Amino acid sequence: MPLRLSLLGSTGSIGTQALEVAEQLNRTGTFPVEIAVLAARSNVQLLEQQARRLSPQAVALFEPAAARDFRQRTRDLDITVLEGPEGLCEAAAWEGADTTLNAVVGMVGLRPTMAAIKAKKTLALANKETLVAGGSLVIEAARQNGVKILPVDxxxxxxxxxxxxxxxxxxxxxxxxxxxxxxxxxxxxxxxxxxxxxxxxxxxxxxxxxxxxxxxxxxxxxxxxxxxxxxxxxxxxxxxxxxxxxxxxxxxxxxxxxxxxxxxxxxxDMRLPIQYALTYPQRLESPSxxxxxxxxxxxxxxxxxxxRFPCLNLCIKAMERGGLVPAAANGANEAAVQLFLEKKIGFMDIPRLVQAAADSQPAVQAAKVEDVLEADRMARSRVLELAGSL
Structure with missing residues (x-):
C-alpha cells in the first residue's frame, strides 16, 4: 500500500525536493508514494504544474485570491480547491492522507501542525517555528494522540x-x-x-x-x-x-x-533527510x-x-526563560528579517529587535494555541514600533 502524503509548502525549497524524492521512489518502485494533497501560499503557476503532473485529490492555497486564480486555471481538473488558514488545516488533516509533511515557513505552520496531530497523521516536520513557538502544546498533543513526529531538518x-x-x-x-x-x-x-x-x-x-x-x-x-x-x-x-x-x-x-x-x-542535500522521514525506518536508494x-x-x-552573532544566545536564553518567550523571539525575528529583506533595517538590527521583543514578553505558559499566536502578534508589533525609531 502506498504512503499517502499531504504536502504543505509544495512550491517551496523543501516541498519541491520532497516531490523529487517521492517521484524517485515511485520510479524505482521500492516505496510507492501517492500525493493526496498539495498546499502552497500563493504560487499558482508552479502549483498548477504540480497538480497536473501528480493528480492530487485536493490543493490548498493560503491566499484566497490565489485560490480563485487556481480554480479558473484548472476548471478541466477534478480537484478540490481549499483556501485560507482553514484550508491549510483541512489539507493537513486530509482524510485521504496518512502522513503530513509540513514544510511551510513561519508561524503559519502551527495550526496545520495541530490539525494533523489531532487527525492522528504521522507528522514529518520541517516547519521549525511549530516547535519553537508552541512546543509544549505540540508535544503534549502528539503524546495524547499517539502521533509520531519525524524531523526533516x-x-x-x-x-x-x-x-x-x-x-x-x-x-x-x-x-x-x-x-x-x-x-x-x-x-x-x-x-x-x-x-x-x-x-x-x-x-x-x-x-x-x-x-x-x-x-x-x-x-x-x-x-x-x-x-x-x-x-x-x-x-x-x-x-x-x-x-x-x-x-x-x-x-x-x-x-x-x-x-x-x-x-x-x-x-x-536536503533530499536525504526528507526521504528518511518519509520511508522511516527503511533506508532506500536516494537521489542524494x-x-x-x-x-x-x-x-x-x-x-x-x-x-558577533548574538541570535544564538538570544534563543537559548528565551528557552531558559520558557513559556511564551520563545514564541515572542520567533515572531520578532520573522518580522525583523522581512524588514531587513525590504532594506528598512540593518543586518545587526535583527538581533537588537529580537532581544527587545523577547525581553518584553512575560514568561507565562501557553494554555492554548491562541496564546502563542497572541505572543507572536505582540512581538511583531513591538518590532515594527521599534524599527521606526532606528
Missing part, C-alpha cells in the same frame, strides 16, 4: 538517526548541532553592520528560501534549532551544544555517557549523491562566535 534528522539503537535516554550525554557559520564566518562586527540582503542570501553550502537563509546568516536558525531539539528529544538546552562546521558534511552528533560520539554524515571522503580531505570544527 537536516540537523534534527541527523540526531534522530544517531539515536537509533540508543539503549535508553540516560545513555545520552549531549546533543551537538552543527552550523555552517553562514556567509559571514570570521567577519568583524564593523563589517557586519554594512551587510546587504544580497550578501546575506548567498549561503555557501545550502540552497534554501530567503527567510531561512537570512536566519543562517545571523545564526538565528541555529538558535531556533536548539529550541526545536530540546522539544523533539526531551533535552534541556544546557545539554545541547553547537559547533561551526564549514563543510556541512557532519549534520549533527550525539555524545553518549561513555563519551563516545556518533555523527551522521552526508552531502549537503554519495559522500567522497578522500575528495573532501578534511573536516573542520569551530566554536560559534556568540558575540
Amino acid at each position: 537536516s540537523e534534527h534528522s541527523a540526531i534522530f538517526q544517531c539515536l537509533q539503537g540508543s539503549p535508553e535516554e540516560r545513555a545520552v550525554k549531549r546533543l551537538i548541532l552543527t552550523a555552517s557559520g553562514g556567509p559571514f564566518f570570521g567577519w568583524e562586527k564593523e563589517r557586519l553592520q554594512a551587510v546587504t540582503p544580497e550578501q546575506a542570501l548567498c549561503h555557501p553550502n545550502w540552497d534554501m528560501g530567503a527567510k531561512i537563509t537570512i536566519d543562517c546568516a545571523t545564526m538565528m536558525n541555529k538558535g531556533l534549532e536548539v529550541i526545536e531539539a530540546a522539544w523533539l528529544f526531551h533535552m534541556p538546552v544546557e545539554r545541547i551544544g553547537v559547533v561551526v562546521h564549514r563543510e556541512s558534511i557532519v549534520h549533527s552528533m550525539v555524545e553518549f555517557a561513555d563519551n563516545a560520539v556518533i555523527a551522521q554524515m552526508g552531502a549537503p 549523491g554519495a559522500l567522497d571522503l578522500p575528495a573532501l580531505g578534511k573536516l573542520t570544527f569551530f566554536e560559534p562566535d556568540r558575540e
Whole structure:
C-alpha cells in the first residue's frame, strides 16, 4: 500500500525536493508514494504544474485570491480547491492522507501542525517555528494522540538517526548541532553592520528560501534549532551544544555517557533527510549523491562566535526563560528579517529587535494555541514600533 502524503509548502525549497524524492521512489518502485494533497501560499503557476503532473485529490492555497486564480486555471481538473488558514488545516488533516509533511515557513505552520496531530497523521516536520513557538502544546498533543513526529531538518534528522539503537535516554550525554557559520564566518562586527540582503542570501553550502537563509546568516536558525531539539528529544538546552562546521558534511552528533560520539554524515542535500522521514525506518536508494571522503580531505570544527552573532544566545536564553518567550523571539525575528529583506533595517538590527521583543514578553505558559499566536502578534508589533525609531 502506498504512503499517502499531504504536502504543505509544495512550491517551496523543501516541498519541491520532497516531490523529487517521492517521484524517485515511485520510479524505482521500492516505496510507492501517492500525493493526496498539495498546499502552497500563493504560487499558482508552479502549483498548477504540480497538480497536473501528480493528480492530487485536493490543493490548498493560503491566499484566497490565489485560490480563485487556481480554480479558473484548472476548471478541466477534478480537484478540490481549499483556501485560507482553514484550508491549510483541512489539507493537513486530509482524510485521504496518512502522513503530513509540513514544510511551510513561519508561524503559519502551527495550526496545520495541530490539525494533523489531532487527525492522528504521522507528522514529518520541517516547519521549525511549530516547535519553537508552541512546543509544549505540540508535544503534549502528539503524546495524547499517539502521533509520531519525524524531523526533516537536516540537523534534527541527523540526531534522530544517531539515536537509533540508543539503549535508553540516560545513555545520552549531549546533543551537538552543527552550523555552517553562514556567509559571514570570521567577519568583524564593523563589517557586519554594512551587510546587504544580497550578501546575506548567498549561503555557501545550502540552497534554501530567503527567510531561512537570512536566519543562517545571523545564526538565528541555529538558535531556533536548539529550541526545536530540546522539544523533539526531551533535552534541556544546557545539554545541547553547537559547533561551526564549514563543510556541512557532519549534520549533527550525539555524545553518549561513555563519551563516545556518533555523527551522521552526508552531502549537503536536503533530499536525504526528507526521504528518511518519509520511508522511516527503511533506508532506500536516494537521489542524494554519495559522500567522497578522500575528495573532501578534511573536516573542520569551530566554536560559534556568540558575540558577533548574538541570535544564538538570544534563543537559548528565551528557552531558559520558557513559556511564551520563545514564541515572542520567533515572531520578532520573522518580522525583523522581512524588514531587513525590504532594506528598512540593518543586518545587526535583527538581533537588537529580537532581544527587545523577547525581553518584553512575560514568561507565562501557553494554555492554548491562541496564546502563542497572541505572543507572536505582540512581538511583531513591538518590532515594527521599534524599527521606526532606528
